[in-house]
Amino acid sequence: MQWETVIGLEIHAQLATRSKIFSGSSTDFGAEPNTQANAVDLGMPGVLPVLNRQAVHMAIKFALATNAEIGRRSVFARKNYFYPDLPKGYQISQMSLPIVGRGEVEITMDDGSVKTVGLTRAHLEEDAGKSVHDAYAGQTGVDLNRAGTPLLEIVSEPDLRSAKEAVAYARKIHSIVRYIDICDGNMQEGSFRCDANVSVRIAGEEKLGTRAEIKNVNSFRFLERAINFEVERQIDIIEGGGEVVQETRLYDADKDETRSMRSKEEANDYRYFPDPDLLPVEVEQSLIDQLQQSLPELPESRKARFITDFELAEYDAGVLTADKATADFFEAAVEKSGASPKLASTWITGELFSRLNKAGLELGDSPVDAERFSGLLARMHDNTISGKIGKQILDQMWDSTDSADHIIESEGLKQISDSSEIEKMIDDVIAANPSQVEEYRGGKEKLLAFFVGQVMKASRGKANPAQLNELLKQKLNG
Amino acid sequence: MYKNTIAEVCQHLANGDYSSKELCQHLLERINRFNASHNSFIEVSADSALQAAAKADELRASGSAAPLLGVPIAHKDIFCTSGVRTSCGSRMLENFIPPYNATVVDKLNAAGTVCLGKTNMDEFAMGSSNENSYFGAVANPWDTNRVPGGSSGGSAAAVAARLVPATTGTDTGGSIRQPAAFCGITGIKPTYGRVSRYGMIAFASSLDQGGPMATTAQDCALLLDAMAGFDERDSTSIDRPAENYSASIDQSIKGLKIGLPRQYFTSDLSAPIADALQLAIDELQKLGATFVDIDLENQSLAVPAYYVVAPAECSSNLSRFDGVRYGHRCESPVDLEDLYKRSRAEGFGREVKRRILIGTYALSAGYYDAYYIKAQKVRNLISQDFTRAFESVDVILGPTTPTTAFKHGENSDDPVAMYLNDIFTIPANLAGLPALSAPCGFVEGLPVGMQLVGNYFDEGRLLNVAHQYQQVTDWHAQIPAEVDA
Secondary structure, three states: OOEEEEEEEEEEEEOOOOEOOOOOOEOOOOOOOOOOOOOOOOOOOOOOOOOOHHHHHHHHHHHHHOOOOEOOEEOEEEEEOOOOOOOOOEEEEEOOOOOEOOEEEEEEOOOOOEEEEEEEEEEEEEOOOEEEEEEEOOEEEEEOOOOOOEEEEEEEOOOEOOHHHHHHHHHHHHHHHHHOOOOOOOOOOOOEEEEEEEEEEEOOOOOOOOOEEEEEEOOHHHHHHHHHHHHHHHHHHHHOOOOOOOEEEEEEOOOOEEEEEEEHHHOOOOOOEEOOOOOOEEOOHHHHHHHHHHOOOOHHHHHHHHHHHOOOOHHHHHHHHOOHHHHHHHHHHHHHHOOOHHHHHHHHHHHHHHHHHHHOOOHHHOOOOHHHHHHHHHHHHOOOOOHHHHHHHHHHHHOOOOOHHHHHHHHOOOOEOOHHHHHHHHHHHHHHOHHHHHHHHOOOHHHHHHHHHHHHHHOOOOEOHHHHHHHHHHHHHO | OOOOOHHHHHHHHHHOOOOHHHHHHHHHHHHHHHHHHHOOEEEEOHHHHHHHHHHHHHHHHOOOOOOOOOOEEEEEOOEOEOOEOOOOOOHHHOOOOOOOOOHHHHHHHHOOOEEEEEEOOOHHHOOOOOOOOOOOOOOEOOEOOEOOOOOOHHHHHHHHOOOOOEEEEEEOOOOOHHHHHHHOOEEEEOOOOOEOOOOEOOOOOOOOEEEEEEOOHHHHHHHHHHHEOOOOOOOOOOOOOOOOHHHHOOOOOOOOEEEEEOOOOOOOOOHHHHHHHHHHHHHHHHOOOEEEEEOOOOHHHHHHHHHHHHHHHHHHHHHHOOOOOOOOOOOOOOOHHHHHHHHHHHHOOHHHHHHHHHHHHHHOOOOHHHHHHHHHHHHHHHHHHHHHHOOOOOEEEEEOOOOOOOEOOOOOOOHHHHHHHHOOOHHHHHHOOOEEEEEEEEEOOEEEEEEEEEOOOOHHHHHHHHHHHHHHOOHHHOOOHHHOO
């Protein structure tokens, strides 16, 4: 039987405001428990929420970046349920009138195919605190530092048809929120969380299957694995003659499985109603215009510009613009080094990325910043050093704060481009290897590599490779 | 001394006739004398009051000009007072000491007032008789067998007994005006958003409004001058400068057009109350006001709409009282659910539980549209009634309550009968309009209140009308014999 997977994602992006959405407390991560919770965050009697305008601005920027409708009049609603990490007994969220309405984003798959994914809505809400289960034996602690942190919950249409598409979509949203600087995207710290609604149906079927909502997925890799596990689980149930039940499931990364958290029957009746402590949010056109102007260039248009202005291949342009930090790094490197965009692109996506991957670092934490990196590119561009020496220098830069120029100078790594000097080395090599010369001249042209290697060795890797090749051929053939 | 209004107290303090400390001492002695039988105070802050009074006297000596410097008042126990237990009349908050002040408290402190204590109230402001207080019922000083009204019953009784010249109250469906009427004093519920709700423990957020209670309209104006104004900590407070209410009360009311709602003056209205109101109308006519009959067609829907909206909001507002962070917590909970259930079952009284249940039901899936949404629509209709009325009149006059103060226990077994006490006061809350109650006579020795409702931000006009009326009448100056010595 042919099965079709249907996935919709709910992404919680923590907005990068300095203070909380309804109080003046700091939103910094990692402080001592309950040191960033004031009377409002604690839900003390009589205290009232006051909306952080920055959070509204960020939500509007997201709408502008995804061609989404902007709720010109949005309303905060209370979602009522009891839990120790929810101090007021309700979460302030948005229900029937969200700040962001329908929108869409394009995702590009590995095979180059492009798909448009619909956004249902995005709404503002406050985060809950954290229950701490391991600090006291037999007791649960509550840390309210996170309570009241602003979230933008981004809900997609059930347009995604595979775990890979879901990941591509999540990455795209991740890229957008970082581009427009409304979320730091840190998944380990929980700044960017994905819940996946997953169902399966027989291919061609109109009606959606019963879905399960998977929570607690904190990396793209886990998202893919969790969805794949869930799809198989549901297919197994149906093929075994059973029925999928609507429920919330938790992904366990250690066991690579999802397990039931609560069923639909156990679900709360949240008794949503408009929060009478907050006025409806009215968005003026002037504010939208102002935010539109403050919006940076977005991935799509930046990619198009890279292809046109820098004559990059579509794939390379896509890789370089997927992330704002990378695109900024690339542009800075090209501008500062004067190197060709192709050279910069190759070195960033190749040498730099592989070193970052190996070290498990983000570009933002790279030991070699754009400034120093462009110093290195510049020396390759003007032929002071070869690519081979470049790699060696990059390694040294990685572990120090030295500039490429300093390393070239102090290690004497400058490329030899003086043809008389190279010729002299070639002459020495030819003189020292008469039998190989004879074989080469007898037609064994593969031996050219041998001579290149010998001369390079003599130059301690510094001979200009292009010049060396040229001169060597002349001499051997002459 | 105890007979002095705030206006008179200010004058005497300025003249040096007595000091704030002497006045406070005198009033504290009266509280000490009457509180055991009246129970209008939950908390008497004698030491801190005398300290603050002494400080006020020093400040006066050094030339301070704070408008209410050294004036003794008391706060309804719904306003958070830093370092002073704020119970909201509930076992739930029996031991709750807030680390912050309500904005109203801050503002009145800044104006120089001295707080003598916290007044009794219906638990979480839910009630019309003050019988729902965990700290016991309050006696009406005019007849101690009768209720003072509620929920600001302690505030009204304390002023009526001249234990303190003025108090703060809150009004969600009549909780300032109804007890003011029952106790023969003056009280005003300002326009919704005029007085900050920050630090005022919420009952129904879209209806709650704090206001002053005193013997005269002039005193209410003096207090409201200090209380009103925008507060950035309350998103529903209105960013518009407050008027100088006490300066505008002396204006003539000649030519003022007053509307009399046909729906209030029906054959159902008790004859003695109707007679008292007629006398008040005559007095106001002599002052130059003209009267016209108006229609407030949807008035009969106000009580049912209110008893959906208010409980719905309260069911959510009171969720924070869960025994986790502060307030009452049950002994040795076995698990989380047990903690919630027993803490709330033990901490809340019957009426509070009833309203939480009603509100939870009204907001539940499948009932929300039929109750909550419908009630909001009714609320709009009631607002529109007033908007139309204010196109042709300046002020609306009617009774504050359908009856005078009833006996303790009289309505206790019939919540609906109790709820109907607020039939005339609720519409102003639903519409967010300012409304005032002032004494306008007595029936069988019990005070009768007249209610004035104004257009948005017209509290100045209401105080003006009531003040002019009080210049030619002396109902407000009557003191219950038992406490007049």
